[in-house]
Amino acid sequence: EEWNVSVWGKRRAFTEHVEKLAELVSEKTNGEFTMNISYGGLSKNTENLDGISIGAFEMAQFCAGYHEDKNPTITVLELPFLGVRNLEEEVAVSHMIYDHPAVQEDLARWNAKLLMTSPMPQYNLVGTGDPRSTVESFDGMRVRATGGLGEAFKAVGGVPTSVPSNEAYNAMEANVVDTVAFAQHAHLSFRTIDQAKWWTANLNPGTVNCPIVVNIDAYEGLSDDHREALDSSVDESIQYYLDNYQSNVLTKWDEILAEKGVTKVEFSDEELQKFRDATKGIADKWIEEKSAQGIPAQELYDMVVAKLNELHGM
């Protein structure tokens, strides 16, 4: 049995759990169940859900923010200022939401079953010019941030600007944007860090949510042994991802900041609270819109908040 797996880009920290999963599953089944991981050969990244729905491949990765209308329920995890502090918390809230029946139903429209998440750190800004460390200083700031995150910066006077991620470096150089919001590994691979004078260490405005899904028919068609091998490998793969991200991206990130002399901007609690207050309306609007579509939006949002409070010992 061989599964085709559609991811995109190059092999990187963001795909290491998929590689690990393939390795573990193959080991556990003595090579009977293998995965052929294709980086962009099988589909465009925004159409991986379409491919799953068609049945062209059995497993895929995608990001909810690429196409909110395809997966309205998961975008709860992309709302600004949820207060996620690290990758472990990101995994915990994501998997809790993935288990909710309304979410599973949402994805079942694509014949997709949520297997695990690809935890992304918070999309902090790198910027040119003088560091901005107050909410007021975001007024008029041109920022490359998409979807909900763009909305958040707009709420405090920022100007979200469309730039494809591979043009982000040029856009910063060209002053098309003043700042770019990415996770650390993307700041590294799209070289926006090379343009940066400062980085917002604790703004933590939000992130994108990128699940790994499997085709339901293919999953149900697996023999019990193979399905067991797949299911039992998820936790270990996620753990591998977390360890790898920590040692290969986050540690390296700190080194590069020091090496390039990039200023770490720390926001005070008052400033963060101001930002949170200014963007509170976004969550309300999300809840209102999604509820109108028959999604238990309030429940999903409250679950996330409660879980994070629990994790923070509050």
Add this chain to the structure above:
Amino acid sequence: MAGSSAVLEDGSTLSRLDRGIYRIERFLGVISGLSVLALMLLAVVSVSGRNFFNAPLPGYVDWIQIAMPLIAFLGISFAQRDGTHIRMDIVIGRLKGRALWTAELLTTLATLLLIALLIWGSWAHFGRSFDWNAPNFSRDSTIDIGLPLWPAKLLVPVAFSVMALRLTLQLWGYVVAIVKGGDEPIAVPLMKSAAELAAEEAEHVSALDR
């Protein structure tokens, strides 16, 4: 010139249909061309908005995403009618009469089959982005300002359907040509030698003086 194609005409039903569809195709072609112009103006607005008013055009990339299918697909049948889609004619260029029309018939048939299947496939692609019960009927949207994608996706099966009509007409033309024989079939693009293509290019350039 745009209208200068090597398609012969007469008073037959086939030829009248050919010219009728050609009018539709030209109209779609003009829309496609105007979309290029719009794309150009969009960039001017985007650049000047950003540099002079600190107000970048929201969703510039999203709008391009919507405009591109207009440019790329609307003219597909127009280009097929005039024989603009490139091919390698070094072998087929040596054929004449019935042998030539038979070869053309076969490749046109294969093309029609492809387009028919792609109408199915692109319709399904549209279908996955469309939902009667969703806001704006949308189940798939652009990344930045969330424009619904279904109208752009719908354009593909629509343009391909016109193309299928054109191909069917050309098949008919080749069948007539095989039956009648000879070198002057109606309503199908005649193969132009490189020299004839060049002459056409020359006419286009000279026309610019007038």
Add this chain to the structure above:
Amino acid sequence: MSSIEIGLWVSGGLLVLVVLGMRVAFAAGAAGLAGLIWIFWEKKDYAWDQLGWALGVAVKTAGQVPHSKIASQELSLIPVFILIGYMAYYAGLTTALFDAAKKWLGWLPGGMAVSTVFATAGFSAVSGASVATSAVFARIAIPEMLKLGYDKRFAAGVVAAGGTLASLIPPSAILVIYAIIVEQDVGKLLLAGFIPGVFSAVVYGGIIVGLALLRPSLGPSVGGFSWGERIKSLLPAFPIFFVVFIIISFIYNPFGGDPLGTPTEGGALGAALIFVMALVKGMKWSELKDALLETAKLATMIFTIIWGVLIYVRFLGFANLPRAFSEWIQGLDQSPMMTLVMILLAYAVLGMFMDAIGMLLLTLPVVYPAVMALNGGDLVSAADSTFGMSGPMCAVWFGILVVKMAEFCLITPPIGLNCFVVAGVRPEVSVQDVFRGVTPFFVADALTIAGLVAFPGIVLWLPSLV
């Protein structure tokens, strides 16, 4: 049957369809779709009751490709670049350029021919297509050269060769297509074409001067222009320099500051400027409509072949063929440089029979990964690489080499399209005349390509500044 064998069979089938004269876009789409059906059915062990399933999955997979691949910002450069070229005719820029080149360079041995080459180079800066450039200059330059007693074949050859500069000097539709297929930075590639384009023009100019010195009967020089006349001749041609300046400064600011925006915006802005000029010069609605229709038709042709080939590429992805080919290339028992040269020679042969765009689109999905692997991978550093350049730089370098090869094919028999166009425009010149006249420029092109291979810095210096 392994998926790689399926890949080879289907690729063979594609070749047959192309040779049979099926339009390249549809031949590629049909082969890709058939291949997808095959791959999915093979997955179900060719069970008859699964054929319908395989067909459905294949058709839906292929049916995604046209919309999803075309709706991209970078591809929007192509119609805009085509439109610039058409608008430039109406804006009267061609004659202005030729006049200026004549006044500045006419005094050289074979001066009118040298002027023609540099005027085509200048026009290349607003034209994205080689064939159109040759057609325009066949009309304005050949009669002037013949009047001055230039050898007919020589004059025709100069124009045919000069036209090929349009695809190297930005804007260039074919470089955009290359960038999209190999997923590299469009701006860098456009920028990289600039110096090789000028370098080609200089080599052409040098060959002309050399030939004119050896055989003065080929064509005299034209002198006697005062400095005042020369300066004045620049004024009508000035908009070209302005447009070049705009396009370039949206990719790279020559004054060391920040570029002004993205290549997409620069191209569109340049087009808008020339559009305004054409309107000022009195372009009529009927002319505009014709230009728009021609642009639409050409752009549609290019987009159709792009999505057609990408259906085939999607199939290749499922068949894993590119990986297999690149492993085979890497395993060859010869020097990597030798392999690269052989690949370029293969392009020269293929180009004799195929259109440049079709040829690149059909071959790059398999050849490009192999060349990158040969160099040591997509992200290899210059120090660890085979050809002494980093992965991204190798992508740029190979792109320029391949485009230069494709351009070379435009002037080689038996289907050198530029030569046919020149002969078509000038009734007094036969196709044989043009092919004879263009022969010295084969030598020039061979020298240029050898130069670009031996000294990659010519290609890579400018993009490395970005």
